[in-house]
Each structure stands twice: as C-alpha cells, then as structure tokens.
Amino acid sequence: MKKLVIIPAYNEQASIKKTVQDIRDNAPEFDYVVINDCSTDDTLKVCVENGINVLKLPINLGIGGAVQSGYLYAYRNGYDVAVQFDGDGQHSAKYLENMAAAIEENDADMVIGSRFIENKGFQSSFMRRVGIKHFNVLIKMLTGKVVTDPTSGMRMVNRDIIKLFSEDYPKDYPEPESVVQIITMGKKVVEIPVIMNERTEGVSSISPLKSIYYMIKVTIAMVIARIRG
Template identity: 50%
Template sequence: MISNTLRPVARVLVIIPCYNEEEAITAVVQSINKIDINNVATIDILVVNDCSTDSTLDILKQLNCKYLDLPVNLGIGGAMQAGYKFAFRNGYDVAVQMDGDGQHPAQELHKILLPIFNDEADVVIGSRFLVKEGFQSSIARRIGIKYFRWLNQFLIGITVHDSTSGFRAFNGQALQLANDYYPDEYPEPESIVQFGLSNLRIKEIAVTMQERQGGVSSINTSRAFYYMLKVTLGILFIYIRLFNKRT
C-alpha cells in the first residue's frame, strides 16, 4: 500500500466516463469512496455522464461524487477530455481514468498511483496481461490488443501489453497534454502514440480486473475487425500529425 509522511498531500481526481451504467455506477462510486491511501492524497470522484438514456443521471444525483452531465453524446474520448479539462482547470495533481462498469476494482487503484507519486512515470496503465490474473477479456479482443502492442512498438518503440486498458493515471504533465488535445473516438490506444511522441514516461503495472458488472460493451466479436481498422487509422493519423510537428 501507499504510505508516506514527507510527501505533500496530492489532489487526485478519479474520472469515470459513463454511458448507460445504471446497474454498476453506484457500486463503483461507493467502492472508491471507501479507499484510504494513508494521507498521501485526497481523492475526489467525477462521473462524466455521456448523455445516458437510462437512469444513470438520476442515480448520480444521489451519490457522493461530482458529476458532469453532457448535453450530447461525445463518446469515450470526448467524455474523458471533458473530465481532464475539469481536473486541469481545478488544479488536480493527478487524474485517474476508471470505467463505470465495475471492471476496475477500487482496491487496485493504489497500484497505478504509486509510480506517479514516486515520480517514476508520467502515465501509468493498469494491465491485465502482465501477470494474467482475473478477467482476461474475449479472444477477439486479445488478438486486437496484441496487434496494437505490435503497432505501438513499430511506430514509437514502446511496448504496452494492454493498450486498450481504460485504467490509467496521469501526472500534471500528461494532464496538461490531455487538456489541450485528446483523441476523441478510441483514445486509449491512440493516446499511447500521443504521449510517446511527447516524450512522456509510460509505465505499465499489473492489475487484476473483473468482468463488467452491468451494461453491454459497444465492441463485440462481429465488430472486432471494424474496430481494429478504425483504431489503426486513428493511430496512424495521430502519429503522422505529431511526428511532423517534431520535425
């Protein structure tokens, strides 16, 4: 666990993008509120309701958390950038992304925060595949994830085993970049290229995840090839744009 008596207390904002997560969001928020990280940090929760059509918003009004209610559906990237902008403008030291479906247990939160607090990384990604414990996702998704690992290695020379993981922590430098620009459609794999070309330190940490506790994933086996194609194009576009800026 995290412990420290000398380090100043950091302000952490846990950002939860949320679309139709009425079944799981209460348990997710309540589990984070129970976390105690030994006076190293204060943790606030911001749920970004991405224009849900179920009772998510009504539930959020009853929970002990901050929330943004987006007037239109922006998708995961737009919802997360709204959260990052909130964190940056309100002076948070660290921003964490956690899913609203319960896949990311709150008790794993300290694992991705510790490298940030110890100044070992600017971006920390929680990975299912370093130790291979807990929920490992579907076969189709794992094939796609291995492909993106190869693509990242080829383009920027960085190996990330779980590039689609939405369990992440950003320090102030990464947060500023995300405030200025963040990929809007498939941000997890695309942002690895963004941060890599910006010379940020990316660290992958083994975490244990679980199956979603409610709702339905937008990506299924029948859409896997379409997803891989679109993400590949997104990664290539962001690589070309940022690489050209550096030269």
C-alpha cells in the first residue's frame, strides 16, 4: 500500500527540517511531500539544501489550495492513502501507523487524529475550544454524527477521498467543512486519539482578528456543504 504524508508549509523554515526528520524516523513506511506555498522566508532553500521532496507553488494559494495540491500529487502518483500533517511541529509522526491501521480495520474513508478523545497534551486555547465546541454541535445537528475534533489538521484519507479532494476542496479553513461534505456523501469518518504539541515556531494562520470571520465563514460553509448533499 502506497502511503503519502502531505505537509503544507508556509514560512516554516525553522521547523520543516525537524518535521520531515520526524516522519523519516517514526513513519518510515510513508513517503512525504512538502507543499511550499510560495513562502517568503527560506523554507524552499532549507528543503532544497536538505534533499527534501518538495512541491513548489509559484503563487501563494493559502492552506486549502496548498493541501489540495498535495492530494492532486497523491492521486496522480497512485497513492492509496494520504495524510495531512502540519509543517510547524504540532503533529507527531508516531501516530501515522496507527491512523493507517485504523483506516484498514474500520474500512474507513477518513481517520482524524483527535485531541479531544483522551484530552491529553496541548488542548488549544480556551477561545479555540469554544469554537471547536460550536463545530461539534453543528456537525451533530447537520449530520447526526459525533466528531470530537473537526478542526484537526491531522487527517488521513483513502483513495476515494484523495480523488474527491483533488477535484473539490475548500479554499480556506477547509477542515470542518470537508468533514461535513464527506459525511453527507455517506463516507465513513473515524477518530483516533492523538497528542498534539504546542507550536514551537512560526505563527498560527488564524489571528484573533480573523477568528470572527473564521467562525462565520466556516459555519455557513458547513451548512451549505450539508445542503449540497
């Protein structure tokens, strides 16, 4: 089975090398590809100098477009399984094998690495958790399913969903919306517990000022994803 780790990276020069090393050490069965989303720092230089497999976007597309490039790469290169993995050191590669096992055992279409099953490790800030709670309730209302960590950026999907995402993926803040999208299509989503770290370098893509916009946009997008059917 061919497995790919998709690592979207925008200005992650300080942590990208460590992230890739983590995958090489702790998930050796996985190939990886870094999507350099037209970083303005030395991310690309670090990748090239260290022989890191990198896809160079000539224009900054934002997180959705960058991750989608990874799914397109996975689809064209015949991968059976692909997993999103943050380039900033928040995710640990040791869970990747478990996630792949969970896909096979449950015959699942998507496996989400969730912080909120065992509630261990970095639990995000209070305001973030309020936002996540809102999404939990909304997903339950829209789909009847329980997803404990819909904003998790650590998600593994099978070939069906790789194809789907390579054709159609939200542009910004894609995680909760795409979860609703695939559950609505009758796909199976499973969660397994993971522990995430607080980011060590760089800044989050969601600043406090943007969070209101984020909540409104994602809420509407989720409702529309449900209506779209």
